[in-house]
Amino acid sequence: MELTGLIIVVIVAMVFNYTNGFHDAANAIATSVSTRALTPRVALAMSAVMNLIGAFLGEGVAKTVGDGLISPPSGTQGLVIVLASLLGAITWNLITWYFGLPSSSSHALFGGMVGAALAASTTVHxxxxxxxxxxxxxxxxxIGFLVGYLLMVAILWTFRRSNPHKVKRGFRVAQTVSAAGMSLGHGLQDAQKTMGIVVLALTVTGYHHGDSIPWWVTVMCALVMSAGTYAGGWRIMRTLGRKIIELDPPSGFAAEATASMILYAAAFLFKAPISTTQTITAAICGVGTTKRLSAVRWGLAGNIVVAWVVTMPAAGIxxxxxxxxxxALVG
Structure with a gap:
């Protein structure tokens, strides 16, 4: 019975991983597509490959998710908690994707874990x-807002006397690199979160001990997330790439480079599972303020912030x- 339940949980975890891929694909490529540095399909293919590579670059974030947030009991009860966490996160991902809101799949998962644990009266750390x-x-x-602003100011000052057309052409090429870096960071962060929840399910059923990540879990999570990324998240891509500010290649590069640096620092230095969605959105807003405050559509940005704040409690509920x-169904 437990083995059947474990298989179901792993399958549902891969469904979440897939929705994470297409929900957050826009994080990495929206700016490159909106500035025409890359075509949508080329950008998605590149993003899928870099997500795949990024998933193999570390385990720190996965360990934080697997043992740092909740301690479900062993056996069927623990599996039910993990399953409910995933179902809540998937539901919230689909709701925000439908409305084109770039909310955080990561925080949907974390909120789901806490909500399910509280409902089960089990330990929340x-x-x-x-x-x-x-x-x-x-x-x-x-930090994303501040660094995005400062990096864009530095770019504007450095190229203030250069030919604008040549600068834009150069930054279109540079965006290929920054978008790849952003995708690598997304794989490094988000694929590990699903690895952590799968390892948690394996642990509560006694099929895994210790805090290492089995190789097959890494491979499976990496492949499924890449497939989801290639499926694309067009609704959210339009929000990030066009609706917050009008991006050009230099500003797109600044936003992607900023988000990439923060994702790597969080994963390698602090083992912190931060949101790629929030990081790139904040960087875009920071970059936009270098033009003028009114260049950022603050009404939409405010709606996004509300979605950020609401995500954890909503997914938890x-x-x-x-x-x-x-x-009730399991009895």
Whole structure:
């Protein structure tokens, strides 16, 4: 019975991983597509490959997700908690994708884990939730905004006497590199989050011990996320690439380079599972303010911020409901 339940949970985890891929594909390529540095399909293919590579570059984020947030009991009860966490996250991903809101798949998963754990009256490591999730959520967005602004100011100052057309052509080429770097960071961050939840399911059923990530989990998560990325998230891509500010190649490069640096620093230095969505959106807003404050569509940005804040509790509520339903069915 537990083995069957484990297989179901792993399949649902891959569904979440796939939705994460197409939901967050826009993070890496929206700016490159909107500035015409890359065509959509070429950008998606490149992003899928770099996501695949990024998934193999570390395990720190996966370990944080797997043992730093909740401690579900062993056996069927633990599996139900993990399953409810995933179902809540998937539901919220689909809702925000439908409305074109670039919310965080990561925080949907974390909110789902906490909501399901609370519904089951099991242990939530609030210190870990605060210091590994909530604080990095706000800090990464603030740093993304500030660094995006400063990097764009540096670019404008450096190329102030250069031919604008030549500068744009050069930055279109540079965007190929920055978009690849952003995709690599997305794979490094987001594929590991699914690895962590799969390892958690394996641990509660006794099929895995320790904090290492089995090779087959890494390969499976990397391949599924890449497939989801290639499927594309066109609704969210339009929001990030066109609706917040009008991007040109230099500003697109600045936003992507900023987000990439923050994703790598969070993963390698702090083992913190930050949101690629929030990081790139904050960087875009920071870049946009170098033109003028009115260049950023603050009304839309405000809606996105609301979606960020609402994501964890909303996904938590959905996961709590899912837990009660699944628990009732399992008996």
């Amino acid at each position: 609030w210190h870990g939730v605060l210091w590994k999730i909530v604080i990095p959520m706000f800090v990464s967005a603030a 959905v996961s709590a409901v899912m837990y009660w339903i699944v628990h």
